[in-house]
Amino acid sequence: MSRVRASTAAFVRWWVPALPRARVAWVRAAIAVMAVLDVRYFLSSTDDRAATPEFFDPVLLARWLHLPPVTATIATALLVGVHVGAVGVLVGGFRRVPALVQHAAGALLAVAYVLWVVWGMSYGYVAHDHMAITVGVVLLTTAGTARYGDGEGADAAAGWPLRMIQVLTVMTYTGSVLAKYVVSGGSLLRWATSGTLAWAFIRRPNDLNQVLVTNALVMRAAQWGALALELSAPLAFVLRGRWRALLVVGFLGFHLTTFLLLGIHFLPTVVCWSAFVPFERVPEWVRARLAGAGRLVGSTA
């Protein structure tokens, strides 16, 4: 009986872990910057849809919210909301700024960014790099007040949204293997030996991928490699310290490669890897460096 109770407690602790409160402030900041870049440069298309309402094809969430086709006025309002919210989140992470600023800004950013993204996905094409960031920006509002300099102090209210971002980031890869399995009729072998990568290269030709696209062996090896990498994502929960850092760097390298080969950056997901990064140590690290430099200067003076 006690073993069952211990397992249950461990299960709950995993899903709702105590993680550093400071990391919430850093991840919020990373997501806020990404949201601004997204609405300005990447998913900027929402702003350009006003003239083509006949292509409006609302996703489920847009239908539940009874969203009409986006208009230029709505898009502008959301654009302003994301910018103001992001600035408030970034500034609100500093201890001298009243807590109200980060709470109000976090809520504004969440509402404006989620609506922007939901509209952006409601014109026929749904991208799958926005899962963790879209859910994360909402869940991070539940964490309460968090400052960059909060140190290593940890609790579950801070840990839960971070864990959810971690889970959804990992599931972006592992879930995509499940999608491949299902779409391929229950055979990953069929996907790995298909022409999907060559198809992608032909659809988005560039100087680099055109060198590779005629080589069947390279195409096949790359597909097996992609599958292996996507399946390895849950190792982020097993590995610790440098090994985990290496895994994260490996995924960033994967995205750099797909960017060079296909022009797909996946930055909204890349940013969510920040939930694994111990940013809470940054202020102490900077202080130690500055103190060290100070001592050095002092000793030479």
Place this chain on the structure above:
Amino acid sequence: MRTGWRLLVGLAMLAVLVTAQLTRGDDWFPLGTLGQYAYPRDPDGVVVNTYLTATTTTGEEVRIGLTARSAGVTRVELEVALGDLHDDPSMLAGIAEVWEANHPGVELATMTVRQTLHQMADGALAAPPEERVVLTWEVP
């Protein structure tokens, strides 16, 4: 927020996400199917690239870049809508409007949806591309 609720919300989201993969719930965004490049393309099949050209009222041929900024729709969105376009080519009017707004002083006379076909063999590009016209629409 209590631990129980957090656990419940987390597991529910995971359940929705997994169900979306099994049922191909593409529009369950943000917890929809992660189907980008999931479809196993026939390694010996043909890859189709759709694009759009137009003639202006002065007889010049122009290519309409299929981005949301340039045309109000992207290439994938135009391809998703191809069936509807066959039935009602006047859906192209919105694209003409956006493009003309981006190119003041230029008016479009006709618009043509075209495709480039690439033959694959054994999962690699095997032959030079071929061209075909899908439909032409006269801009009123």
